[in-house]
Structure formats: structure tokens, C-alpha cells
Amino acid sequence: MKRKHMVLIGCGCLAITALGCAAGPQGPYSTEAPAGFFAGIWHGFIAWITFVVSLFSQVKMYSVDNTGAGYNLGFLIGMACWLGGWGGSWKYSRKTPDEREWDDVAEKVEAKLKRELKNWAETEDSDEWDEVEKKVEQKIRKVIRDWAEK
Secondary structure, eight states: OOHHHHHHHHHHHHHHHHHTTSOOTTOSOOSSSOBOHHHHHHHHHTHHHHHHHHTTSSOOSSOSSBOSHHHHHHHHHHHHHHTTTTTHHHHSOOOOHHHHHHHHHHHHHHHHHHHHHHHHHHHOOOOOHHHHHHHHHHHHHHHHHHHHHO
């Protein structure tokens, strides 16, 4: 068998195993033995799979017989695992090599523009803003042309 088929079969077996532990109408939890923190983590982690299955069966996403705040906290932590943990994937996005290359180009262009504008500002003593505006535009066009030709 190809590796692709083995991975697909493995994922299917894992999903079936995970669903065996889903919160359901006749789950292992009752008012005498409610679901706790760790059950909440597990139910939160498999909630996306359980949701799809609940559309076609009596499986429930959330255990009604639970300890309250501990189960709820566990459920939220389990759900957060799908979103990249505690916001890590939102804070630090992964960039493709092409995006990193454009970031490098942008930094170089910015540095060169700053350098050129600083040199121009130090050499010019003109107070007429129309003339200054034209010169800035000419310099920017020249820098962009030089950069585009590289």
C-alpha cells in the first residue's frame, strides 16, 4: 500500500476511536460521577468531530453531567487546541518564502529611501515647497527606477 493510503486509514481509525469517547446520551458520566476537568479537555478537543457526527446521530458535543467550572474550563482549553493553543497562531503567523523575500526587499527599499532622503535633505537649502515637492517626486521615481532595474 502507498503511504497516502496508510495515513488515510490511520486517520479513519483515530477518528473512530476518538468518537468512542465522545459525550453522548448514554455516556459514562452521571450525576453521581460527573465529567471533570480532563473529560472537558477531551470533549473540547474532539468537539469539531463530534459536531459533524451529531448532525447525523444522537451523539452530544457537551456532557450535561459535569462538575461545572472545571469541566467548562477543560472544554475551552480542548477547543483552543484546534485554534493554535493560547493564541499563538494568531500572534505569530508563518510566512511563505516568497513573503519573506518581499519583506526583505521592502526593508532594503525603505532603508535606501531613508538614506537618499536624508542626503537630499542635508544638501538642499530651498524653502519653496513646490520645488521641494517636485524634487522629492523626482528622487522617489529615480530610486524606484533604479530598484526596478536591479
